Amino acid sequence: MRLIFTSFLLLCAVFGATTYFAAKYTMAQIDPSGKMKHRFTFKGYRSGHMMYLRNEDLISANDDLREFIAGSLAKGKAAKY
Numbered sequence: 001m002r003l004i005f006t007s008f009l010l011l012c013a014v015f016g017a018t019t020y021f022a023a024k025y026t027m028a029q030i031d032p033s034g035k036m037k038h039r040f041t042f043k044g045y046r047s048g049h050m051m052y053l054r055n056e057d058l059i060s061a062n063d064d065l066r067e068f069i070a071g072s073l074a075k076g077k078a079a080k081y
Helices: 018-031 055-072
Strands: 008-013 041-044
Touching: 008 018, 008 055, 018 041, 041 055
Parallel strands: 008 041
Antiparallel strands: none
16 A cells, blocks of 8 residues: 655744754655755744643644645535645
C-alpha cells in the first residue's frame, strides 16, 4: 500500500525542545526538489510543542489547524498528484 499525502502541516516550537531549524531541515528533507512547496504549511509558537501552556498559542494553534483542515478538503474535486 502506498500512502499519498496532499497537504502537510508542521506545528513547531520557536524556542524549546522542537527547534525551529530542526523542523525547517526536516521539511527540506521531505521535499528536497521543492516541487511540493505549496503543500507545506509551517507554523511556530512561542510555547513550543506544548501550545496549551500559553493561551495565545493555544488559540493560534487551534485556528491554524482549523484553517489547514478546511484548506485541505477536496471540495468535490479530485486530488492532483
